[in-house]
Amino acid sequence: MKSDPVDLLQPLWRALVAFRVIAFGFACFGVWTRWDGIVRPSGAALQLAVMGVWTVVSSIGYSRRWGRRNTRLAFADLVITVGCMYATLLAQPLLDIRAGASVLTSVWAAGPVLALAISRGRDGGLLGAVIVSLALLSLRGVDHVPKILGNVQLLLVAGLVVGYAASTMRQAGARLREAIATESATAERLRLSRSIHDGVLQVLAQVQRRGTAIGGEALELAELAAEQEVALRTLMSSRPTVGEGGSVDLCGLLLPLATTRVDVVVPAASVLLPAATAAELVAAVNEALSNVDKHAGPDARSWVVVEDLGDEVVVSIRDDGIGTTPARLEQARVDGHLGVSESIRGRIADLGGTVMVRTAPGEGTEWELKVAT
Known part of the structure; x- marks a missing residue:
C-alpha cells in the first residue's frame, strides 16, 4: 500500500483488507465443516470460488489509492457480496436455509459494510448494514428475525462506529494537511525573510536615507525605496x-x-x-x-x-x-x-x-x- 503520511485512514483500509482475507478463510472453514450436509457441493464450491476472486480484487483495490478514493469499489463490493449471499441457493434450497442451514458467506458479508463506513462515513456504514441485513432477512425469513437480530445489531453498530471513526480521522487528516502546509509556508517565509533582511531591505533603507539627505531628484528615489521597503516587510509578515x-x-x-x-x-x-x-x-x-x-x-x-x-x-x-x-x-x-x-x-x-x-x-x-x- 502506497505510503501517505497525512492519510490517517490507511490503518482502517489495511484492517479491512485483513478482515476480508480472514473472513474468507472462516467462510471456507465453515463450508468444509458442513460439507456433508450441503445438498449441492458443486454450488458451494462455485460460490467460494467467486468469493475468493472478489476477495483478491477488492483487497487489491482497497490497497490502492484509486480504490480508497473512489466509492464505486465499495458499492460494487456491496452488490457482489449480496449476490454471493443469494448464491447460497446454489448449494442449499431456500427451505433448508429457512429451516436453519447456514448462509455460506458467514461473516464475510460484513466486508462492504466496513468499506462503506470508511469511505462514506456513518451514513455509508448504516446504508451497507441495512442492505446486508435485509438480504439476510429475505433468505432466513420473518420467522427467524429473533435469531438473526444479534447479527443485524452487530452490523449496524459496526457501520455506525467505524463510520464515525473514519469521519473523525478524515477531519483530523484535513487539519494535519493544513498544519503541514502552514508550517512549510512559515519556514520558507522565515528563510526568505532572513535573506531579504540581510540584503534587499538594508539596501533600500540606505537608499532611503541617502536620498532624503541629498534631496532634489533623489528625494523621489528615496520615496520609491521606502514604498518598496514597506511592501517587502508586508510580504515577509503575511x-x-x-x-x-x-x-x-x-x-x-x-x-x-x-x-x-x-x-x-x-x-x-x-x-x-x-x-x-x-x-x-x-x-x-x-x-x-x-x-x-x-x-x-x-x-x-x-x-x-x-x-x-x-x-x-x-x-x-x-x-x-x-x-x-x-x-x-x-x-x-x-x-x-x-x-x-x-x-x-x-x-x-x-x-x-x-x-x-x-x-x-x-x-x-x-x-x-x-x-x-
Whole structure:
C-alpha cells in the first residue's frame, strides 16, 4: 500500500483488507465443516470460488489509492457480496436455509459494510448494514428475525462506529494537511525573510536615507525605496488566509493594505470569519482608505487596527487628516456621493453589523466597524 503520511485512514483500509482475507478463510472453514450436509457441493464450491476472486480484487483495490478514493469499489463490493449471499441457493434450497442451514458467506458479508463506513462515513456504514441485513432477512425469513437480530445489531453498530471513526480521522487528516502546509509556508517565509533582511531591505533603507539627505531628484528615489521597503516587510509578515471550514483569516487579508502612509495592526492569532463577511469588511476598509486619499490631505497617514472581542470583531480605520463634520458627511450622502453611505455603512449593515464615525475639523476621521463572528 502506497505510503501517505497525512492519510490517517490507511490503518482502517489495511484492517479491512485483513478482515476480508480472514473472513474468507472462516467462510471456507465453515463450508468444509458442513460439507456433508450441503445438498449441492458443486454450488458451494462455485460460490467460494467467486468469493475468493472478489476477495483478491477488492483487497487489491482497497490497497490502492484509486480504490480508497473512489466509492464505486465499495458499492460494487456491496452488490457482489449480496449476490454471493443469494448464491447460497446454489448449494442449499431456500427451505433448508429457512429451516436453519447456514448462509455460506458467514461473516464475510460484513466486508462492504466496513468499506462503506470508511469511505462514506456513518451514513455509508448504516446504508451497507441495512442492505446486508435485509438480504439476510429475505433468505432466513420473518420467522427467524429473533435469531438473526444479534447479527443485524452487530452490523449496524459496526457501520455506525467505524463510520464515525473514519469521519473523525478524515477531519483530523484535513487539519494535519493544513498544519503541514502552514508550517512549510512559515519556514520558507522565515528563510526568505532572513535573506531579504540581510540584503534587499538594508539596501533600500540606505537608499532611503541617502536620498532624503541629498534631496532634489533623489528625494523621489528615496520615496520609491521606502514604498518598496514597506511592501517587502508586508510580504515577509503575511500569513495564510484560509482557515477551517471555509473561513478566512481577516488579518491575512488586511496586512497587504500596509503602505508608507498606512499602518495595519492585527492580533498575533488568526481572526477567522466566513469568507463573504471578511471580503465585505476588507472592501469597506478599502473604501475608507480611499476616502483618506481623496479628502484627508496629501500628508495624511492612516492606521487600521483589528480587535477580536470573541463574539464580535472590531476594525478601526483612523487618519490624521483635515477631518470634516457629521453634517458634511450627511450632505455628501444627500448629494449622491455614495462612498460612505453604501460602500461602508451599507456593506456593514448587510452583515448585521454597526458603523460609528468620529470626526471633527483638524482632528482627522475614525471609523469603527463591528460585525459578529
